[in-house]
Amino acid sequence: MAIQSINPANGKILKEFTPLTDEEVKGIINNCNDAFQEWRVVDFEQRKKLMLNAASILKEKKVELGKLMALEMGKPITQGIAEAEKCAWVCEYYAENAEQILAKEFIKTDAGESFVQFDPLGIVLAVMPWNFPFWQVFRFAAPALMAGNVGILKHASNVPQCAEAIENIFKEAGFPENVFRNLLINSSQVEAVLNNKFVKAATLTGSEFA
Numbered sequence: 001m002a003i004q005s006i007n008p009a010n011g012k013i014l015k016e017f018t019p020l021t022d023e024e025v026k027g028i029i030n031n032c033n034d035a036f037q038e039w040r041v042v043d044f045e046q047r048k049k050l051m052l053n054a055a056s057i058l059k060e061k062k063v064e065l066g067k068l069m070a071l072e073m074g075k076p077i078t079q080g081i082a083e084a085e086k087c088a089w090v091c092e093y094y095a096e097n098a099e100q101i102l103a104k105e106f107i108k109t110d111a112g113e114s115f116v117q118f119d120p121l122g123i124v125l126a127v128m129p130w131n132f133p134f135w136q137v138f139r140f141a142a143p144a145l146m147a148g149n150v151g152i153l154k155h156a157s158n159v160p161q162c163a164e165a166i167e168n169i170f171k172e173a174g175f176p177e178n179v180f181r182n183l184l185i186n187s188s189q190v191e192a193v194l195n196n197k198f199v200k201a202a203t204l205t206g207s208e209f210a
Helices: 022-039 044-060 062-073 077-101 135-146 160-173 187-194
Strands: 003-006 013-017 105-107 114-116 123-127 150-154 180-182 199-204
Touching: 003 160, 013 160, 022 123, 022 150, 022 180, 022 187, 044 062, 044 077, 044 135, 044 160, 062 077, 062 160, 077 135, 123 135, 123 187, 135 150, 135 160, 150 160, 150 187, 160 180, 187 199
Parallel strands: 123 150, 123 199, 150 180
Antiparallel strands: 003 013, 105 114
16 A cells, blocks of 8 residues: 655645665665664764764754655644754764763772673664654664664654654765665564564554554
8 A cells, every 4th residue: 555645734746756676675674774883883973973964864854854854744844843853963962972881981899890781782673653654763873873773763654744854854964875764664563673683673652552
């Protein structure tokens, strides 16, 4: 079944997308896992640079993104602009603070040396809702990518253009290919993604059906 972008104000179909096949999804996940092997060792300074690029793009395109949210899911344009600005803020916050947050923590024990170390996991799947189509994604993506993970997004089926725009922001910011991917799939395909051996974590905001 096609994934449709529909203007809720008048019911007009804005755009239709063909869902990815199961084989195409497996290929994307494999590519993301390959990208993770390189992204996980990229230093914080480079990650910071790219995340700040994403923040700048969000600010530059906030009106355009606000209009897209209005068109696709009915959010007032002023609220959409504010949402884009909030997304830029979260990108800036984790760009500036991730290295300190994830720094090795030395602790006192009877051993010669003891510490807590934070290592990236791999692919993080995000199943996200339509009501905050940008914020819900960036609040996961900014910390996940800054920590050295890669992200794949299964967005709500009524905001495919927002999902596409988010992937394009990370591309334009200069993130390596397959560090963040949008999966245009139906809800029935999510279980197979969750069960894929390369998907190491998942974040969900939504209903039981999602």
